[in-house]
Amino acid sequence: MQPTSFENMFKDAFENFEAEVNPQIWVQVQQQIPTTAVTPQASVTFSGVKTLLIAGVTAIAAITAAVVYKSEPKLNTLVESKDNPVDNKVEKTVAPVQSIEKVLPELIKENETQKVQPAPAPASTTVLKLPETTNESSANNDNQASEPLNTVTNQTKIKESEPVVEVINQDDKHENNLSSIQNTEAEKTKETEEIKDFNWGRISNTFTPNADGKNDVFKIHLPDANYFKATILNINGKILHEWEGENGFWDGKDAGGYDLPKGMYVYYIIATDTNGNTHKTKGSISILK
Amino acid sequence: MDEQQLVTNCLKGDKTAQKQFYEMFARKMMGVCLRYSNDLATAEDYLQESFIKVFGKLSQYQFKGSLEGWVKRIVVNVVLDELRKNRILFDSNAEVTDVLQTTDDVVSNMEAKQLLQIIQRLPTGYRTVFNLYAIEGYQHNEIANMLQISESTSKSQYQKAKIQIQKTLKAQTII
Incomplete structure (x- = not known):
């Protein structure tokens, strides 16, 4: 399969694509530049x-x-x-x-x-x-x-x-x-050690989006988080819903606003603590009906 | 200062040169990292890891080929390493029949930022293969090697990514 004009369009579009960089990154990188052999x-x-x-x-x-x-x-x-x-x-x-x-x-x-x-x-x-x-x-x-x-x-x-x-x-x-x-x-280099230090609180694993006023939405409260973003995926890895921060939640609907069937879904959370460190976790959340 | 001089100064421990080197590529590499992730924090992680690696490996740079190309290869490798660590799944059912009409005219009229959003919404597997094939220009056999998947998986992931992108593009033009 030869690249068609479709691929070339993307290639061209991103040829000179640049994005804003968080200044904090240089601070971190700078600290880890190996000190070169002066002596x-x-x-x-x-x-x-x-x-x-x-x-x-x-x-x-x-x-x-x-x-x-x-x-x-x-x-x-x-x-x-x-x-x-x-x-x-x-x-x-x-x-x-x-x-x-x-x-x-x-x-x-x-x-x-x-x-x-x-x-x-x-x-x-x-x-x-x-x-x-x-x-x-x-x-x-x-x-x-x-x-x-x-x-x-x-x-x-x-x-x-x-x-x-x-x-x-x-x-x-x-x-x-x-x-x-x-x-x-x-x-x-992150990984498991940090996750230990970070309090993920108690993330529920079921909810019942049936509009009875009880446990209708999936909310996440992270005591240690300065910021977090949660993503809900189905078991095939398709993103269904995303939100940021404690005011957000998932009401059991897909990106198009349609009710999803009962069953198991996956959440993925990426959180930043007050020190600016990033933590990630994932788990399952079931819709009960 | 040419690139060679800049690299040499960086290796000598010249802090100004190191900063200059970083600023020369950071924005562009952030663009690359964003394409491979679905959120800002992950992209920033990738960028940070990448530059730590770039400076660590700078003494190995042979002054062959473009410096930017060399930096970008490291960035892409860091991203793939991270993805491997998180064990992304590539679903391997290769049957793809649903090919939409191309929407090239739409793409050409869109800003990279809008396209980025579409790419970021793809599942990780699709997104990775799409980036490597369509934008980085790797062949499917190379991608298969890089991601430890079969060539047919790479092809089918790409097809699916393409279809999903086209669907999104169509939906967006209707709106």
């Missing part, structure tokens, strides 16, 4: 963590990230001074993470293999990577490690290793934040 690293870690969350490896993954991130520079410096005592220190550095060791044996194995390898980076770059506290000690490392200096390194290492745990905790908090962000996102 690429930050956004990478964010999306990284987010994907991990979705993958469901949340806690373990965050800890892994923290451990890898935190332990790498340390290992590098330690490997540089190849003296035997340092090897002991490596174990000490890893020690606080032992609880994780159970969870992540593979990761630790990887770290161990890294230990055996000679340090790839020159001393100067490693110094740059280190936090201020370790600067002194690693600079001293260049002068070849003597006993007292080693103890200094040891202390700084321990000092540093404690915060690792804190970092992990912080990451957990961060996760909570993230999940709450996700929750709000989910709310914004």
